[in-house]
Amino acid sequence: MKLATVLSLAVAVSAYCCVPPVKPAGPEGHAHTFNFDYEGETGPLNWHHIDRDNSQCAHGKHQSPIDISSNSVTIAPRGSVRINIPKASTAKLENLGSGLEVVLTNGSLTTPNGNYQLAQFHWHTPSEHRISAQHSPMEAHFVFKDAASRIAVVGFLIELSETGSSTCLFDSIFSLTDAVYHPGEYVHTGPLDFTEVNHHLDLNPPYQYSGSLTTPPCTEGVSWYVSSEPMLLSVRSYNKAKRLLKFNARYIQNTLGAENLLQVAED
Amino acid sequence: MKLATVLSLAVAVSAYCCVPPVKPAGPEGHAHTFNFDYEGETGPLNWHHIDRDNSQCAHGKHQSPIDISSNSVTIAPRGSVRINIPKASTAKLENLGSGLEVVLTNGSLTTPNGNYQLAQFHWHTPSEHRISAQHSPMEAHFVFKDAASRIAVVGFLIELSETGSSTCLFDSIFSLTDAVYHPGEYVHTGPLDFTEVNHHLDLNPPYQYSGSLTTPPCTEGVSWYVSSEPMLLSVRSYNKAKRLLKFNARYIQNTLGAENLLQVAED
Numbered sequence: 001m002k003l004a005t006v007l008s009l010a011v012a013v014s015a016y017c018c019v020p021p022v023k024p025a026g027p028e029g030h031a032h033t034f035n036f037d038y039e040g041e042t043g044p045l046n047w048h049h050i051d052r053d054n055s056q057c058a059h060g061k062h063q064s065p066i067d068i069s070s071n072s073v074t075i076a077p078r079g080s081v082r083i084n085i086p087k088a089s090t091a092k093l094e095n096l097g098s099g100l101e102v103v104l105t106n107g108s109l110t111t112p113n114g115n116y117q118l119a120q121f122h123w124h125t126p127s128e129h130r131i132s133a134q135h136s137p138m139e140a141h142f143v144f145k146d147a148a149s150r151i152a153v154v155g156f157l158i159e160l161s162e163t164g165s166s167t168c169l170f171d172s173i174f175s176l177t178d179a180v181y182h183p184g185e186y187v188h189t190g191p192l193d194f195t196e197v198n199h200h201l202d203l204n205p206p207y208q209y210s211g212s213l214t215t216p217p218c219t220e221g222v223s224w225y226v227s228s229e230p231m232l233l234s235v236r237s238y239n240k241a242k243r244l245l246k247f248n249a250r251y252i253q254n255t256l257g258a259e260n261l262l263q264v265a266e267d
Numbered sequence: 268m269k270l271a272t273v274l275s276l277a278v279a280v281s282a283y284c285c286v287p288p289v290k291p292a293g294p295e296g297h298a299h300t301f302n303f304d305y306e307g308e309t310g311p312l313n314w315h316h317i318d319r320d321n322s323q324c325a326h327g328k329h330q331s332p333i334d335i336s337s338n339s340v341t342i343a344p345r346g347s348v349r350i351n352i353p354k355a356s357t358a359k360l361e362n363l364g365s366g367l368e369v370v371l372t373n374g375s376l377t378t379p380n381g382n383y384q385l386a387q388f389h390w391h392t393p394s395e396h397r398i399s400a401q402h403s404p405m406e407a408h409f410v411f412k413d414a415a416s417r418i419a420v421v422g423f424l425i426e427l428s429e430t431g432s433s434t435c436l437f438d439s440i441f442s443l444t445d446a447v448y449h450p451g452e453y454v455h456t457g458p459l460d461f462t463e464v465n466h467h468l469d470l471n472p473p474y475q476y477s478g479s480l481t482t483p484p485c486t487e488g489v490s491w492y493v494s495s496e497p498m499l500l501s502v503r504s505y506n507k508a509k510r511l512l513k514f515n516a517r518y519i520q521n522t523l524g525a526e527n528l529l530q531v532a533e534d
Contacts, residue, residue, distance in 0.1 A: 033309050039400060039519045045312075045532045058532070067306050118270070126393045126402070126514075133306065135393070135514040137404055160427065160502045233500055235427045247393075247402040251518050252306045265312045266533050 013138050016243040027185035033097035036216050045262065047216045057218035058262045062210030063253040066126035068226060072256040073209045081208070081225050082110045083142065083201050085118060085194035093176055097183035098215065099123060099248045102173060107194070109144040109152055113159045113223060116144030116152045125238075125245045127157050129226050129238070130252060131207075136230055137238060139249075140170070141214075142197070151213070154201065159230040166234035167196050169234060174237040177244045196231070202228040214250045283511065294452035300364035303483050311517045312529065325529045330520040335493060339523040340476045348475070348492050349377045350409065350421060350468050352385060352461035360443055364450035365482065366390060366515045367508070369440060369515045374461070375409040376419055380490060383411030383419045385442035392505075394424050394482050395423030396493050397519060398474075403497055404505060406516075407437070408481075409464070418480070418506035419490040426497040433501035434463050441504040444511045463498070471496040481517045517519045 036047055048058035056063070066073075085107030092103040099122050120143050127139035138158040138165030145151055158170070169192060178189045206225035213219045254261045303314055313323035323330070333340075352374030359370040366389050374385030387410050394406035405425035412418055425437070436459060446454045473492035480486045521528045 039397070040521055040528070043519070044529070045518070045528045048532075051534075069421060126404075129484075130306070130514060133513045134510070137393075160506065162506065236429045239427065239429065243401070246400045247397060247519075251312070251371045252310070252514075254307055261307070261310070261312045262532050264308060264531050265315075 001041065001261045008220070011023065026179050027182070028185065030184045031094035031186040033095075033183045034215075036098060038098070038249070042103050046263075047218065050216065054218060055215040056212065056220060057216055059260055060212055060220050061217055061254075061258065061260060062211055062256050063218060063260060064214050064222065064224060065130070065250060066209070066211065066253055066256060067130045067133055068207050069132045070105075070210075070255050073207050075228060076111075076205045076208045076225065078205045079202070080112050081201065081206055083194075083198050084108050084110070085198060087194065088150075088192045090188045090190065091192055092175060092186055093180055093189050094186040095180040095183050095244065096122075099245055100173075100177070100180070102189070102192075104192075107142075107144075108220050109142075109225075111152060111156065111223065113152075113224070114150070115145050116146045116150075119143045119145050123241060123245060124156075124214070124249045125242050125247065126249050128249045128252075129155055129157065130158070131228075138233060138241070146255070148163075150221065150223070151219070152225065154206065155224065155226040156200065157230040158233050160238055161232040162237055164234055165232055166237055167231045169194060169196055170231075170233055170241075171237045174241045177240050181244060200229075201227060202232055209256060211253075211256070293446050294449070295454050297451045298359075298361035298363065298453040300362075300450045301482075304363060305516070314485065315529075320486060321483040321489060323479065324483055326527055327479055327485055327487050328521075328525065328527060329478055329487045329523055329529060330444075330485060330501070331481050331489065331491060332397075332517060333476070333478065333520055333523060334397045334400055335474050335476075336399045337381050337522050340474050342379075342495060343472045343475045343492065345472045346469070347379050348421075348468065348473055350461075350465050351375050351377070352409075353457045353466060354461065357455045357457065358459055359453055360440060360447055360456050361453040362447040362450050362511065363389075365446070366512055367440075367444070367460075369456070371459075374409075374411075376409075376421065376492075378419060378490065378492070378532065380419075381413050381417070383413045383417075386410045386412050390425075390508060390512060391481070391516045392509050392514070393516050395516045395519075396422055396424065398424070405500060405508070407498070417488065417490070418486070419492065421473065421489065422493040423464070423467065424494065424497040425500050427502055427505055428499040431501055432499055433504055434498045435524065436461060436463055437498075437500055438504045441508045444507050448511060467496075467498055468492075468494060476523060478523070 101122040127136035136157040368389040394403035403424040
């Protein structure tokens with residue numbers, strides 16, 4: 001076998017070996033899509049004009065995403081913030097137009113401020129948060145709610161691996177993107193294993209701060225936990241996901257407590 | 268030899284085999300840096316307040332970058348736009364704070380509107396232009412000027428290769444990023460070969476439109492030529508460059524001729 005053949009085989013294996021079997025893929029029906037986008041007059045600079053409920057997007061002073069380098073952001077004590085999402089036999093994968101979302105409610109988040117139940121998880125590309133001005137090519141958001149509908153989000157920055165290694169959970173889901181390529185399509189996945197996600201947060205205590213939803217209506221009072229170390233993704237999965245996600249990251253907001261950048265721009 | 272060893276060797280070779288010898292690396296002195304940035308009150312939403320010369324950044328109506336999907340953008344006839352940059356024995360590589368720039372004046376751009384001389388080239392990550400709402404992880408800008416100081420820029424969108432193949436010119440330059448890691452540092456490169464860049468534009472006629480500089484003072488009347496097919500980069504070089512470039516892309520502007528998005532946001 002020629003080296004080139006060994007190499008291409010090895011790369012193919014390393015990129016896919018961790019993908020569990022998935023259900024036959026093809027859109028199964030239509031999901032809800034949103035009226036906002038990431039460019040022009042439906043983009044982030046104008047979200048506050050799309051709907052009057054979105055006024056926080058222009059006037060809030062504790063908006064997300066932020067650059068994680070300010071004094072308002074601290075690292076949580078090790079073990080104080082824990083995700084526990086058991087294996088799922090299936091979950092609904094939806095193309096929302098503004099992004100790709102997995103609806104799954106069987107999972108929990110424990111924090112010093114309270115306990116939350118998983119609602120969904122989704123991705124942004126490029127990343128929304130930055131660490132010391134550095135962005136990542138992608139970011140995953142696991143969204144949790146408590147009994148009073150308060151929201152906590154765990155963000156995982158995702159860097160690209162130079163060796164072909166990858167996060168199996170993400171490979172597994174992004175292998176289904178062709179089946180939900182068009183906004184509004186959905187499909188049910190095969191089994192999903194969250195061991196890597198649970199484990200990653202245990203090993204890498206997150207940055208914590210109080211911010212907002214990064215999409216309309218930009219509601220504040222969201223408890224953010226952003227993992228201090230990135231997860232890894234193969235280029236193959238990244239390229240597949242990016243073709244669908246396009247560009248779906250809100251621009252970085254002003255320092256927590258400071259005037260909204262859109263207001264600053266007006267003055 | 269174990270497969271894992273063959274693989275890591277092969278990946279290392281494929282990522283670096285095209286890098287020509289470079290001069291011993293280490294900062295040689297201090298270059299000029301800029302007073303703008305890509306977040307907070309020195310970021311794109313506020314560039315017009317940093318200096319009164321930057322008013323176009325908020326009030327211009329033909330600003331760059333744009334999403335290349337409008338009727339104002341056409342593909343240039345094949346062969347009508349040509350880059351010719353001969354091999355260079357060395358060039359000055361500078362860390363400007365806002366990005367990484369190679370100063371090189373030996374090269375030309377031929378277009379139906381006139382001929383231009385190379386002034387410098389630099390990179391943005393993620394890409395500034397989008398094609399049908401899709402961004403790329405990086406974009407290279409080759410900046411040319413004519414005798415009357417009119418500006419033409421050739422943009423190459425850069426996608427990440429899944430096989431480890433790469434654009435040798437970029438690998439070669441990004442292998443020097445450690446030597447210019449801090450804003451203001453510069454170094455002289457070893458020999459640079461532009462065959463791939465010249466050839467890529469010959470094979471892939473660019474999109475063309477009239478826009479602006481994407482950095483302050485956001486001057487309009489810039490002739491843009493954006494290659495219709497991406498160039499490829501290895502993840503290794505991408506990660507190396509991204510660590511230095513951080514996030515240095517202006518947010519996408521409104522459709523050509525339409526009111527500036529910052530003005531729309533104010534209304």
